[in-house]
Amino acid sequence: MKVILALFSVFLVGRCAEPDPELKIEVVFKPEECERKTVEKDMLTMHYTGTLEDGKEFDSSYKRNQPFSFQIGVGHVIKGWEQGLLDMCIGEKRKLIIPPHLGYGEAGAGDVIPAGATLYFETELLEIGDAPPMQNIFKAIDSNDDQQLSREEVVDYIKKEMPADVSSGDQNPDIITEEIFQHEDKDHDGFISYEEFSGPKHDEL
Ligand SMILES: [Ca+2]
Ligand SMILES: [Ca+2]
Known part of the structure; x- marks a missing residue:
């Protein structure tokens, strides 16, 4: 049942057009050439560094030297990313300040993200790929x-x-x-x- 209902409901997720007003999106760098911008369902390849309010780094793809790839708009990442990385050019860099309700909420995540944490991300879009058919x-x-x-x-x-x-x-x-x-x-x-x-x-x- 879960498989079938999941198939039916997959398109109901992430249809939020306007970003939440509490999400802060700061464009740090925008390339002059921009042939394509991210839209929902695209495959994104990013570099990012995530820090907490006190500046403590909790995750960085730069340090692993391995970019992170995911599909946007299908509920695979936190809402702050779903909303904050749309309409973005390849090579663009953004800073996201994500309130708890668009991040990991009151639950936090493991011993890395405390409850009710505001998340700070430096992001860089490396590639846009097509949605899987x-x-x-x-x-x-x-x-x-x-x-x-x-x-x-x-x-x-x-x-x-x-x-x-x-x-x-x-x-x-x-x-x-x-x-x-x-x-x-x-x-x-x-x-x-x-x-x-x-x-x-x-x-x-
Ligand atoms: Ca029929
Ligand atoms: Ca009918």
Whole structure:
């Protein structure tokens, strides 16, 4: 169930257009040439140094001599990074001051980031890569190609995608299908239309 629901919900994450007003973004260096700027779903390769309010460094990719790569806009990094590294040019350097609620919050992180910490990052964007291709899940499920998903089609898809040995208990394809329909079949007509479907449905190269 988690796999399927995760597929359906992956596009609901990180749609925040405007950065949080408490996030401070300072452009330290902007290259004159800028052919491409970061957008959500891009693969970013960065160098960064993170420090705490007292100046104590907690992490640095420079010191490891190994840049860090991640996909932006899919919930893989803290919100301060998700919001603070968009619309950025290759070679651009930014300083981010990230309030706790866009960082590790009141929980902190291990013994490195204390609870309620404001985070200071010096960042440098080295590379922008394309998002990994996303399968058109709608098309994959719609086996009779009538642009709507029936319960049977969803059940078949789940049976095909899930290993047989987990098709029991709450992993039962019928139960999962019911949950998906509760969530996705917004007009309750027994079919998930293309418009209703919240998962990946666009063909991408
Ligand atoms: Ca269909
Ligand atoms: Ca419907």
